[in-house]
Amino acid sequence: MSTMSLHTLTLTALLFLGLWTTGRRSLASAPELQEQPKKIAVVGAGIGGTAAAYYLRQEFGAGVKIDVFESGTVCGRLATVKVGDHEYETGGLLIHPLNLHMKHFVEKLGIPLRKDVSSKMAIFDGKELTFEESDWFIINFLRMLWQYGFNLLRMQMWVESILDKFMRIYQYQQYGYSFSSVERLLHAMGGDGFLTLMNQTLEEVMIGEGFSQVFLNDFVAPITRVSCGQSVRIHGFAGASSLAGADSGLWAIDGGNRRVCSGLLYNSKSDLIPARVTSIAVKVRPSKTGSTATFYEVSYVGESGSAHSLYDIVLIATPLHQGKSDIAFSGFSPPMPSHYPGRYHQTVSTVVHGLLNMSYLGTTEPASEFTVSDVRTTDSKGSVIHRLTSLDPVHIPDGYKRPPASHAKVWRVSSPQPLSQEQLRDMFLSWDSVSESRWLAHPAYHPPHRKTPPFILHNRLYYLSAVEWAASTMEMSAISARNVALLAHHRWHGQAGKIDQEDLHTRLRGEL
Numbered sequence: 001m002s003t004m005s006l007h008t009l010t011l012t013a014l015l016f017l018g019l020w021t022t023g024r025r026s027l028a029s030a031p032e033l034q035e036q037p038k039k040i041a042v043v044g045a046g047i048g049g050t051a052a053a054y055y056l057r058q059e060f061g062a063g064v065k066i067d068v069f070e071s072g073t074v075c076g077r078l079a080t081v082k083v084g085d086h087e088y089e090t091g092g093l094l095i096h097p098l099n100l101h102m103k104h105f106v107e108k109l110g111i112p113l114r115k116d117v118s119s120k121m122a123i124f125d126g127k128e129l130t131f132e133e134s135d136w137f138i139i140n141f142l143r144m145l146w147q148y149g150f151n152l153l154r155m156q157m158w159v160e161s162i163l164d165k166f167m168r169i170y171q172y173q174q175y176g177y178s179f180s181s182v183e184r185l186l187h188a189m190g191g192d193g194f195l196t197l198m199n200q201t202l203e204e205v206m207i208g209e210g211f212s213q214v215f216l217n218d219f220v221a222p223i224t225r226v227s228c229g230q231s232v233r234i235h236g237f238a239g240a241s242s243l244a245g246a247d248s249g250l251w252a253i254d255g256g257n258r259r260v261c262s263g264l265l266y267n268s269k270s271d272l273i274p275a276r277v278t279s280i281a282v283k284v285r286p287s288k289t290g291s292t293a294t295f296y297e298v299s300y301v302g303e304s305g306s307a308h309s310l311y312d313i314v315l316i317a318t319p320l321h322q323g324k325s326d327i328a329f330s331g332f333s334p335p336m337p338s339h340y341p342g343r344y345h346q347t348v349s350t351v352v353h354g355l356l357n358m359s360y361l362g363t364t365e366p367a368s369e370f371t372v373s374d375v376r377t378t379d380s381k382g383s384v385i386h387r388l389t390s391l392d393p394v395h396i397p398d399g400y401k402r403p404p405a406s407h408a409k410v411w412r413v414s415s416p417q418p419l420s421q422e423q424l425r426d427m428f429l430s431w432d433s434v435s436e437s438r439w440l441a442h443p444a445y446h447p448p449h450r451k452t453p454p455f456i457l458h459n460r461l462y463y464l465s466a467v468e469w470a471a472s473t474m475e476m477s478a479i480s481a482r483n484v485a486l487l488a489h490h491r492w493h494g495q496a497g498k499i500d501q502e503d504l505h506t507r508l509r510g511e512l
Contacts, residue, residue, distance in 0.1 A: 037312035045070035048477035049317030055485035071276035075261030086393035126382020128362030178486035202239025222376035234445035275302030344440035354431025
C-alpha cells in the first residue's frame with residue numbers, strides 16, 4: 001500500500017552489497033567435464049522463456065544455438081492495447097522494488113522506467129466505497145489505525161519477514177546454486193515454515209498470527225483479488241506474495257513492460273521461431289565416438305507448415321496444464337503426462353475508454369473531485385469485478401496529468417468473467433471503445449497444496465513454469481528461469497555439488 005512501507009536492515013543491506021548481480025558468478029565453476037551443448041530449445045517467449053534464453057547464454061556461452069518457440073506474441077501476458085494515440089497495459093501493471101532480477105534486466109538492457117504518476121486507492125464492497133485514501137499520509141494512517149488498529153503495520157512486518165528469507169535466493173543464484181524442485185527451493189529459503197505456508201490458506205495463517213477477520217475481509221481480500229483474482233483462501237505463500245505486491249515504490253517500464261522480453265530475447269542472441277510446438281520426442285542417434293547419444297526432437301507448426309529439429313536440451317516455459325498447452329510427449333519411459341493436475345484461474349481484463357458512472361460506486365462525491373485511480377473490491381456478493389483502475393499510457397508524455405472522473409478516460413476493469421453490456425452500462429455513462437483480453441494468468445491456489453510439477457521432467461528436459469504453483473509473478477518467472485538455466489548447466493557438466501544444497505554461508509566458507 002502507499003500508506004507506509006518498512007524495509008528491514010537485511011533487505012537494504014542486500015541491495016547495497018550487490019548480491020543480486022546476475023552476471024558471471026564470482027566463484028569459479030567446477031571444471032567442465034564435457035563439451036558444451038550445440039542446440040537448446042526454449043518453448044515459450046513470455047518473461048520466463050526470454051529470461052531463460054538470456055541466462056542459458058550466460059551459462060553455456062556464445063557457441064550454443066538457442067531457439068525460442070512462440071506461437072503468439074512475445075511476452076504473452078505482458079501485453080498492451082492501443083486506445084486513441086496511446087498504448088495501455090492489459091497484463092502485468094507494476095513491479096516490486098525488491099524484484100532484483102527485473103531491476104537487473106532493465107539496467108542491463110538500458111530500458112528507462114516509466115514516469116511516476118501519483119495515485120490514490122479506494123475499497124468498494126459492491127455497494128459503496130468503504131475506504132478512500134486521502135492525499136495526506138497522516139490522515140490515511142489515522143484512518144487505518146482507527147479502523148484496524150495495528151493490523152496494517154503488523155501485516156507489513158509479517159510479509160517482510162517472509163520476503164527477508166525468500167530473498168536469500170538471490171545469494172544462492174549469484175553463487176551458482178540451483179534446485180531440482182520448487183519444494184527444495186522453498187525449503188532452502190524458509191525451511192519447513194515455507195512448506196507449511198503452501199498447505200494452509202492465507203486466511204488460516206493470518207488468523208493464526210492474530211489478525212482480525214474484519215481486517216482480512218476489508219483489507220487483505222481486495223489485495224489478493226487484485227493480484228491473482230482469488231480470495232484469502234489461496235495458500236499462504238501465494239498470499240504473502242500478493243501482499244508484498246501491494247507495497248509502495250512499485251514501478252513500471254517506459255513503453256510497456258513487454259519491452260523486457262524483447263530486450264532479453266535480443267540480448268540472448270537467440271533465434272525466435274514463430275511456431276506452435278506440437279510434440280517432443282526422445283530420439284537416440286549414433287555418435288562420432290561409436291556410442292549412442294540422446295536428443296529431443298521438437299516438432300512444430302508455423303506459417304510455412306510442419307517441421308522438426310533435434311536439441312541437446314529443452315526448456316518448457318509454458319504451463320503444461322489443461323487449456324494452456326497441448327504438447328504431446330513420446331518415447332519417454334515412464335510415459336510423460338501431457339497435463340499436470342490443477343487448473344488455471346481466468347481473469348478478464350476489459351479496457352474501456354469512457355465516462356465513469358459515479359453512482360455505480362455508491363458515492364455522492366462529484367466526479368470532478370473524484371481523483372481515485374485504483375478501486376479494489378472486497379469478496380462480497382455484490383462485487384462482480386476485482387478491480388477498476390484508471391490507466392495511464394505506457395509512455396507518460398511531458399506535462400501529462402491524469403484527468404478526473406468527470407472526463408472520459410481509459411479504465412481497466414478486472415473481472416472473473418467477461419462483462420455483459422448491462423454491467424458495462426452500470427459502470428459507465430458512455431464509452432467510445434471496449435477491448436477485452438482473457439488471461440489464464442494464475443493457478444487456482446487451493447490448499448492443501450498437491451506436490452508441484454518438477455523442474456526436471458526428463459534427463460535434459462526442464463519445466464520452468466512449475467514455479468507458478470508457489471506464486472505467479474514476473475519476478476518468480478525470472479527466478480525460475482535463472483534456476484533452470486543453472487540446473488541445466490550443472491547437470492550437463494556433472495556438477496551435482498551445485499544442486500539442492502542448503503546452508504549457503506557454511507558451504508561458501510568451505511569453498512573459499
